[in-house]
Amino acid sequence: MTVKTAEDRLHDVAIIGGGVVGCAMFRACVLAGARTVLLEKGGDLLEGASKANSAILHTGFDATPDTLEVTCMQRGYALYRDICENMNLSVMKTGAMVAAWSADDIACFPAIMDKAARNGVPVKQLDAQQARLREPALSKDVRGAVLVEEEHLIDPWSAPLAYARQAVENGGTHLCRARVESGVREGNVWRLDVAGKPAVRARVVINCAGNHGDLVEAIARPSPFTITPRKGQFVVFDKTASDLFRTIILPVPTALTKGVVVTRTVFGNVLVGPTAEPQTEREFPTVEHDALEKLREAAFRIIPALRDHDVTTAYAGLRPATQFSDYQIEALPTDGWITVGGIRSTGLTGALGIAEHVVGLYRAHFADPSPLANVVVPSMPNLVEERPRPWMQPERGPIVCHCERVTEHEIEAALTDRVLPAGTLGGLRRRTRCMMGRCQGFYCTRRVMELAQSHLPGLVSPTGKGRSDV
Amino acid sequence: MYEALIVGAGPAGLNAARVLRKNGVKNIAVLERTGDAGGLPRYCGHTGFGMMDFRRVWRGPRYARALVESVGETPILTDTIVTGIEPGGIVHVATERGLESWQARTVLLATGTRETPRGPRLVSGTRPWGVTTTGAFQEMVMKGLTPFRRPVIIGSELVSFSALMTARHGGVQPVAMIEENARITAQRPADVLARMIYGTPVLLDTRLVAIRGGEKVEGVEIEQNGTRRVLDCDGVVFTGHFVPDAILARLSGIPLDAGTHGPMIDSTFRTLDPNVFAAGNVLRAVEHSGMAAREGQSAADMMLRALAGRLPDAGRAIPVTCGEGVNSVWPQRVYAAEHGRVVLHVSVECAGQDMLRLSCDDGRIVAERRVRSLFRHRLELPVAASLFAGVATLRLDLV
Numbered sequence: 001m002t003v004k005t006a007e008d009r010l011h012d013v014a015i016i017g018g019g020v021v022g023c024a025m026f027r028a029c030v031l032a033g034a035r036t037v038l039l040e041k042g043g044d045l046l047e048g049a050s051k052a053n054s055a056i057l058h059t060g061f062d063a064t065p066d067t068l069e070v071t072c073m074q075r076g077y078a079l080y081r082d083i084c085e086n087m088n089l090s091v092m093k094t095g096a097m098v099a100a101w102s103a104d105d106i107a108c109f110p111a112i113m114d115k116a117a118r119n120g121v122p123v124k125q126l127d128a129q130q131a132r133l134r135e136p137a138l139s140k141d142v143r144g145a146v147l148v149e150e151e152h153l154i155d156p157w158s159a160p161l162a163y164a165r166q167a168v169e170n171g172g173t174h175l176c177r178a179r180v181e182s183g184v185r186e187g188n189v190w191r192l193d194v195a196g197k198p199a200v201r202a203r204v205v206i207n208c209a210g211n212h213g214d215l216v217e218a219i220a221r222p223s224p225f226t227i228t229p230r231k232g233q234f235v236v237f238d239k240t241a242s243d244l245f246r247t248i249i250l251p252v253p254t255a256l257t258k259g260v261v262v263t264r265t266v267f268g269n270v271l272v273g274p275t276a277e278p279q280t281e282r283e284f285p286t287v288e289h290d291a292l293e294k295l296r297e298a299a300f301r302i303i304p305a306l307r308d309h310d311v312t313t314a315y316a317g318l319r320p321a322t323q324f325s326d327y328q329i330e331a332l333p334t335d336g337w338i339t340v341g342g343i344r345s346t347g348l349t350g351a352l353g354i355a356e357h358v359v360g361l362y363r364a365h366f367a368d369p370s371p372l373a374n375v376v377v378p379s380m381p382n383l384v385e386e387r388p389r390p391w392m393q394p395e396r397g398p399i400v401c402h403c404e405r406v407t408e409h410e411i412e413a414a415l416t417d418r419v420l421p422a423g424t425l426g427g428l429r430r431r432t433r434c435m436m437g438r439c440q441g442f443y444c445t446r447r448v449m450e451l452a453q454s455h456l457p458g459l460v461s462p463t464g465k466g467r468s469d470v
Numbered sequence: 471m472y473e474a475l476i477v478g479a480g481p482a483g484l485n486a487a488r489v490l491r492k493n494g495v496k497n498i499a500v501l502e503r504t505g506d507a508g509g510l511p512r513y514c515g516h517t518g519f520g521m522m523d524f525r526r527v528w529r530g531p532r533y534a535r536a537l538v539e540s541v542g543e544t545p546i547l548t549d550t551i552v553t554g555i556e557p558g559g560i561v562h563v564a565t566e567r568g569l570e571s572w573q574a575r576t577v578l579l580a581t582g583t584r585e586t587p588r589g590p591r592l593v594s595g596t597r598p599w600g601v602t603t604t605g606a607f608q609e610m611v612m613k614g615l616t617p618f619r620r621p622v623i624i625g626s627e628l629v630s631f632s633a634l635m636t637a638r639h640g641g642v643q644p645v646a647m648i649e650e651n652a653r654i655t656a657q658r659p660a661d662v663l664a665r666m667i668y669g670t671p672v673l674l675d676t677r678l679v680a681i682r683g684g685e686k687v688e689g690v691e692i693e694q695n696g697t698r699r700v701l702d703c704d705g706v707v708f709t710g711h712f713v714p715d716a717i718l719a720r721l722s723g724i725p726l727d728a729g730t731h732g733p734m735i736d737s738t739f740r741t742l743d744p745n746v747f748a749a750g751n752v753l754r755a756v757e758h759s760g761m762a763a764r765e766g767q768s769a770a771d772m773m774l775r776a777l778a779g780r781l782p783d784a785g786r787a788i789p790v791t792c793g794e795g796v797n798s799v800w801p802q803r804v805y806a807a808e809h810g811r812v813v814l815h816v817s818v819e820c821a822g823q824d825m826l827r828l829s830c831d832d833g834r835i836v837a838e839r840r841v842r843s844l845f846r847h848r849l850e851l852p853v854a855a856s857l858f859a860g861v862a863t864l865r866l867d868l869v
Contacts (some may be wrong), residue, residue, distance in 0.1 A: 044606070064694065084584060098481065118644060207673045235592075236589070240720055240721070250856075283684065284596045284598075284683075284684045285596070286594060286595050286596050286680065287592075287593075287594060287595065287597070288594045288680075289592050289593065289594045292592040293592060296592075310590055311590040311592065312589050312590070313588075313589030314589060314592060314599075315589075315597060340673065391551070391564060392564060392568065392569050393568060394567050394568040395566060396564075396566065397566075398504075398505050398549050399503065399551060399564075402503055402504075402551070405551070405564075425599060438604075438717065439584050439587065439715075440587035440588065440589050441587065441602065441603070441606050441607070442505075442584045442585055442587060442605045442606050443584070443606075445602060445606035445609070445610065446513075446606060446609035446610045446612075446613055446615070449610060449615055449617070450613060450615070453615070459599060459617060460610065460615040460616060460617050462613070462614055462616075463611055463614050463615065463616045463639075463640035463641050463642070464616075464619075464640065464641020464642070465641050
């Protein structure tokens, strides 16, 4: 068999966008038997909306019933739980509580419980005492809660990386730094022009471009939706706070003041956020001091003991919101195009369900290949605190990042990986957690740079000839 | 069973090891989580080290080497990570052999200090590459690497000027040093020298508003006297705001002090775990390396007494609390004794002419000292230990 490059090969499917939805789509298409290429404009996968979220695997209890969103979420939730163990992906059962802080909040409970029932998710109402019995760190001001036992936390990066990895290990092709600038339909084949690279040809294009979804959609047609990215800022507390509580604390959605989510992460931090701010910036969201202060104060009101814990960092994410509340998923049979747009914050949960749904559309409208036999199942490195990590093992070699206890071997493995090597510093951090701890790189930046410099050019350069000290 | 396990091979830990060894303590080891010993001075390329303990003026790496040499045959176990300490001197260690539990009669926490990075400062703006701390920057320059050419330096502590020297050493030209207050934190005329020698202006009364840039830093928005403008630069160095690196103590359940953020200790350098001592910058941030080394020596003297069973009963300790105008004090517990004196290290609010007063529970004044706290945020209050006789609690106030 001769090795062909992505460029001269005709693909069955080209996926535009390597976020969590694109990665799940990549996996589903490859496993369905389609020759698939994934095109990502960033230097690595997960560089856009998917790099920042709240890392919750949702039951969909509070989603609008009878929508494509809740269908995909619940299917994605089930699929994730099916595949996670084989791929060594984490899933941490925490449950969630929608906490009430006022009589108005309590008044919303019947509607929340009714919605959960319509979505088929078991929930239970707790009075204030029961809520604090479950989570003693909750503020005494809590008036009651709706408990959703089946909410989980996951590693938001290892999961999509596992999807993409499985796609590549089973024959899929992925290209990073591959921004699709335009496309033309030549007969029944799309020719996608990629900045700085040869054109890519495919019979069907799947637009999973997230915050750029409407711009990419314009290649096929005037976009029926407009993306107005919704910014969510988050504050991350130190891992010393991880033992304070376990249950995800959610706000009552209709409260007058915008509530925030307080949740642990599988890595052991505590996360507070998000804000929800519509804006036009699509790539580089800003954090704002005042908003972060407010988030921190809000967290203190919910879990007062957080006051004794340091903030590790803050970040902002952009969610691809459109003027529509539901997902925008549509096949255009005569155009060889499938639109997957407006996948907002529920994308991490919904991704596998969305991908399955879209493969269904693909089979119905375009081609019906035989599913792949003898599927390779990759096993992901564990980054989760609750399970053994490499630093605990004999012969572990030097540890580079002491806050997150990341070994040199882990960093080298992520940089030199033959399937999906880290393509950016962010990608390296997402794969290993180096530089993500409480010192934020005070101790490990130098060593990480020494290891990364030949793989990730442009981060550091040799020092110049300086003046000697005085 | 170890006589002493020392956690951290920086100036405090190594000097403690030297003293213990010199006094005939045999079974000692220094545990260092990185690959080589010497602590933060390893990466300080500028001069000024060793004056207090070696009567020499060295650059950081030379000083670090002298510290390592001074411990002689005492094993320094590098790449060895202490993950927790339990009562009874049980020390959990991650080694190349896996996870192990060791036992020691005395343990010294000498885990040092680090700067506050961007995260906890809640700085506005985008999050591009090129934002770092002095420590990380100096380590990179020491290895011949730099992430930027024209950074801004945030802060004007001593370490901020150290960052400036490192920058120039590595052919990096900082575009400005930014200080929120009306005067620099370090002693003058550092700012004049910065401008004259390095060509870097020090902007006072200037606040960092936001960091700008996509993949990399492209500038910072600053506010000076109510006017905002953008300063072009390709990096940001957050300097200073040192915090004790007391996470091991915290995770081990050894109580920390709300004022110093380091472990609470008594005047024998003992934490509230009677097997565990603490010295150096983990006690409070930040003093220079010579001071940390000296505290390592003092703590080692107390560990020698502990090994000989000659330390006062911790149950007799008298707590010292902070009252008006006093941010922190260490040690936080003292003992009455016939001889000797205790030095209280006090950090006070900025308040002009004041009197620092130590009084006991019945209001009796034990010691006083006039302070010009406008210029000295930290001061020492030496008190004869005999004055603590019969006292239940002590309190410090600025009056």
